[in-house]
Each structure stands twice: as C-alpha cells, then as structure tokens.
Amino acid sequence: KQEVTQIPAALSVPEGENLVLNCSFTDSAIYNLQWFRQDPGKGLTSLLLIQSSQREQTSGRLNASLDKSSGRSTLYIAASQPGDSATYLCAVLIETSGSRLTFGEGTQLTVNP
Amino acid sequence: NAGVTQTPKFQVLKTGQSMTLQCAQDMNHEYMSWYRQDPGMGLRLIHYSVGAGITDQGEVPNGYNVSRSTTEDFPLRLLSAAPSQTSVYFCASSYIRGLGVPSYGYTFGSGTRLTVV
Numbered sequence: 001k002q003e004v005t006q007i008p009a010a011l012s013v014p015e016g017e018n019l020v021l022n023c024s025f026t027d028s029a030i031y032n033l034q035w036f037r038q039d040p041g042k043g044l045t046s047l048l049l050i051q052s053s054q055r056e057q058t059s060g061r062l063n064a065s066l067d068k069s070s071g072r073s074t075l076y077i078a079a080s081q082p083g084d085s086a087t088y089l090c091a092v093l094i095e096t097s098g099s100r101l102t103f104g105e106g107t108q109l110t111v112n113p
Numbered sequence: 114n115a116g117v118t119q120t121p122k123f124q125v126l127k128t129g130q131s132m133t134l135q136c137a138q139d140m141n142h143e144y145m146s147w148y149r150q151d152p153g154m155g156l157r158l159i160h161y162s163v164g165a166g167i168t169d170q171g172e173v174p175n176g177y178n179v180s181r182s183t184t185e186d187f188p189l190r191l192l193s194a195a196p197s198q199t200s201v202y203f204c205a206s207s208y209i210r211g212l213g214v215p216s217y218g219y220t221f222g223s224g225t226r227l228t229v230v
Contacts, residue, residue: 034218042223043203049218089156091219100171101148101205101219103156 002027002094006104013080014112021075021107023090028068031093035064035075038087038106047088048075080111115139117222119204125228126194134189134225136204142220143209145187149173149200150224156203162187163209194229201226 003026013019023033032051036044048057048064050073056065063076073090087108091101120135138145146161158171162181176198178190187206191198202225208217 032218036221041226044205044221046218046220091156100158100161101156105153105155 002092002102004090004092004102004104006088006090006107008107009105010108010110012110012112015080015082017080017111018076018078019080019109021077021088021090021109023073023075023104025071025073025092025094025102027092027094028071029094030068033064033066033073033090033092034101035062035073036089036091038089040086044089077109080109082111082113084111085109117204117206117220119202119222119225121225122223123226125230126191127230128194128196130194132191132194134191134202134204134227136187136189136222137185138187138204138206138220139185140206140220141184142206143184144207145181146171146205146219147177147179147187147189148203148205150203151200159189159202191227194227196229199227199229 005024007022030052034049035047037047038044050057050066061078066073087106089106091103117138143164147159148156150156157173159177160171160179162168165181165184168179168181181187204222205219207219
C-alpha cells in the first residue's frame with residue numbers, strides 16, 4: 001500500500017527565509033506527484049504537477065523536484081512571505097491505484113513578519 | 114470563472130437524514146471524484162467517475178451513493194447520515210489520457226463542511 005509522508009509536520013520561519021518541504025512515498029511506480037496549498041477552511045489549490053518523466057517544475061518562487069528512484073520530492077520556497085502561510089500537501093498518483101490520489105498529512109507553514 | 118463548484122458550503126444534518134452534495138465543473142473534465150478530509154486521516158477517496166454513466170468506489174464508499182448523468186455534474190448522496198460522516202467533503206476533477214488515468218493533475222472545489230448531529 002502506498003504511503004506518503006511529509007516532514008516536518010509544522011514549520012515556522014521568519015519572513016525572507018528560503019525553505020524546503022519534504023515528501024516521501026513508498027511506491028516508486030507513480031504517474032505524477034502534485035503539490036497543493038490549503039488555507040484554513042478552504043479548498044486545495046494546485047501549485048505544481050510533476051509527471052513521472054520529469055525531475056522538477058518551477059512556478060515563480062516555488063520549485064518542486066522529484067526523485068522517483070528514492071521515493072522523494074521536495075518543495076522549495078524562495079524568499080518566503082507571510083502570505084505563504086498555509087498547509088502544503090503532496091499527493092501521488094500511482095500506477096496500481098487506478099484513479100486514487102494518495103495524500104500526505106501535510107506541512108503547516110507559518111511565515112512570521 | 115472556470116473551475117469546480119461545490120454547494121452547499123456548510124450543512125448541518127440530523128442523524129438519519131439524507132442529502133445531496135452538489136459538484137459541477139465547466140472544464141470538460143472526464144474524471145470527477147469525491148474525497149473527505151478528516152483530522153489525522155488526511156484526504157480519502159469516496160467515489161469517482163471516468164465519464165458519464167461510469168462510476169466506481171474508492172477507499173471509503175460506505176454510506177454514500179453517486180451517479181454521473183452528465184460530464185459536468187457529479188453529485189454525492191448521503192443515504193442516512195451518521196455522526197461518522199461529519200467531515201469536509203471535496204470534489205475534484207481532471208482530464209484523462211491514455212489508459213484512463215487522470216494524470217494531468219487535479220482541480221479541487223472549495224469544499225462542503227458537513228456536521229451530523
């Protein structure tokens with residue numbers, strides 16, 4: 001059974017700091033990995049999607065990498081801002097799961113002014 | 114605005130009542146699904162559909178029914194609400210390619226917060 005783990009569970013940093021969020025998964029036979037942001041009481045907003053054949057994706061201050069062989073992905077946030085405060089979730093779509101995304105528990109990020 | 118629309122945003126039900134959570138998307142996505150989010154359990158798949166007239170069960174389907182009569186709509190029905198169904202419900206959709214896998218990434222709705230008392 002695919003398991004997705006996100007470390008750390010919570011992170012508090014001062015504004016302006018560069019930071020890395022980690023995601024690991026146990027089954028490397030994935031179609032893709034997707035990073036989401038969730039604000040309190042809100043839905044999930046897609047940040048980056050990495051297909052299995054890709055190594056990284058970038059959008060603005062965000063960069064996500066994927067290493068299928070080691071079962072790891074990182075989300076790098078440059079020059080963090082208070083508006084980045086949210087819970088960040090990673091989810092994988094694996095070949096044997098049909099259509100089910102498997103989510104991690106998330107990293108709750110707080111960026112302090 | 115293009116996207117996934119869920120209604121209602123909030124709902125309180127009494128045990129045993131039934132209701133339907135609505136989900137509509139205007140992106141012509143073949144794939145639609147329902148997840149529930151619970152503290153400590155993460156997001157879990159309830160039911161999904163790969164096209165009109167085709168539905169299948171996910172990880173936690175008991176107590177829920179779905180149907181897909183159009184590409185745009187995918188309602189979730191609670192047959193007889195129980196306190197264990199208190200949760201936040203999300204609808205998600207995606208394009209499908211190749212072997213029927215929604216591998217273009219998912220778009221989520223803003224959620225329905227359901228409380229069963």
